[in-house]
Amino acid sequence: MSQETAMKDFIAILDDVMSLCCRWNRGAQITLIGGDPLLHSGFESLAEILANTPSVRIIVAGNPETLSPRMIEWLKPRIFAFQVSVDGNEQTHDWFRYSGSYRNTINRIKEASQKGLRMHVMTTVSKENVGQLVDIMHTVYDEAGAHRWAFARYVPPVGEKLDLDPLAYRNALAKVETAHLPYLKANYDPQRKDPLWYPFRNSPPNSDDNPKHCQVDGCGIGSPTLAVLPDNTVMACRRHAGSTLGKWEKKGDILQFLIFSRTMKQLRQLENIEGCKDCPYLYCCRGCRAIAYAVRGCLTDPDPTCPIL
Numbered sequence: 001m002s003q004e005t006a007m008k009d010f011i012a013i014l015d016d017v018m019s020l021c022c023r024w025n026r027g028a029q030i031t032l033i034g035g036d037p038l039l040h041s042g043f044e045s046l047a048e049i050l051a052n053t054p055s056v057r058i059i060v061a062g063n064p065e066t067l068s069p070r071m072i073e074w075l076k077p078r079i080f081a082f083q084v085s086v087d088g089n090e091q092t093h094d095w096f097r098y099s100g101s102y103r104n105t106i107n108r109i110k111e112a113s114q115k116g117l118r119m120h121v122m123t124t125v126s127k128e129n130v131g132q133l134v135d136i137m138h139t140v141y142d143e144a145g146a147h148r149w150a151f152a153r154y155v156p157p158v159g160e161k162l163d164l165d166p167l168a169y170r171n172a173l174a175k176v177e178t179a180h181l182p183y184l185k186a187n188y189d190p191q192r193k194d195p196l197w198y199p200f201r202n203s204p205p206n207s208d209d210n211p212k213h214c215q216v217d218g219c220g221i222g223s224p225t226l227a228v229l230p231d232n233t234v235m236a237c238r239r240h241a242g243s244t245l246g247k248w249e250k251k252g253d254i255l256q257f258l259i260f261s262r263t264m265k266q267l268r269q270l271e272n273i274e275g276c277k278d279c280p281y282l283y284c285c286r287g288c289r290a291i292a293y294a295v296r297g298c299l300t301d302p303d304p305t306c307p308i309l
């Protein structure tokens with residue numbers, strides 16, 4: 001696809017999304033993600049178009065190496081936040097990437113946040129770093145000055161095992177919960193990205209309190225959240241390999257995908273999810289459906305990290 005066609009499609013898809021938001025009286029949060037979006041030759045044009053679109057909150061998820069002083073200043077008035085990854089303590093993070101990457105990342109978060117760019121940090125949890133979450137949190141908040149830190153479990157390629165012990169993960173949640181309390185009091189965002197937080201924190205809900213079986217919390221797949229790939233493929237969740245809904249071709253397709261897609265309807269049939277269907281947390285959790293699919297290969301399989309199953 002030529003850059004000109006890609007740009008035309010981007011504008012048309014944005015128009016489709018914003019028409020729907022207008023119809024539903026909602027704003028949109030749009031995250032530009034790579035690879036590294038800053039390396040795309042059309043990045044500044046795309047970000048400028050988004051920045052000039054009313055009711056859009058923009059997040060860019062990129063690499064610290066390309067977040068130059070000039071780019072920090074350019075992004076500041078245009079985006080809500082810039083997100084980078086920290087995937088362990090210095091040794092682990094550098095083992096995943098390259099020697100010096102951790103220090104470079106921490107320094108860049110510090111520089112950007114001191115210059116007024118809101119910095120988000122994401123950690124992908126695996127068995128290599130599950131015991132380091134509290135250390136990572138302290139470093140990115142206290143040393144680097146990040147505005148938000150969150151984590152999500154690694155989603156393996158389809159057919160591979162998730163090498164993360166449910167008990168080790170539950171212990172990690174307990175440690176983060178305690179260590180995060182002072183940050184919560186200081187108005188940092190609550191930790192809630194992983195659906196397993198809900199059963200960790202709450203007693204089983206009473207089914208009489210939810211007679212219409214509404215989705216109250218947990219995995220957001222099936223809700224009005226979509227991922228659009230560079231070739232216009234639309235997915236319900238970019239991490240869920242089985243959640244492809246089709247290719248965007250014309251105005252109105254976003255609504256069609258969200259409401260009428262067969263896959264989307266299957267993803268919303270919560271009562272079919274093995275294990276979860278008999279669990280009192282069904283409408284508040286369901287685990288990560290992307291991990292369940294990757295490990296077991298079916299839309300209705302259970303999350304292998306669930307400590308209950």
Ligand code: SF4
Nearest residue numbers: 276279285286287306
């Ligand atoms: S069985 Fe499903 S809904 Fe219940 S706690 Fe486990 S992942 Fe969550």
Ligand code: SF4
Nearest residue numbers: 219221237288289290
């Ligand atoms: S499938 Fe996993 S990554 Fe996707 S929305 Fe649900 S919890 Fe998040």
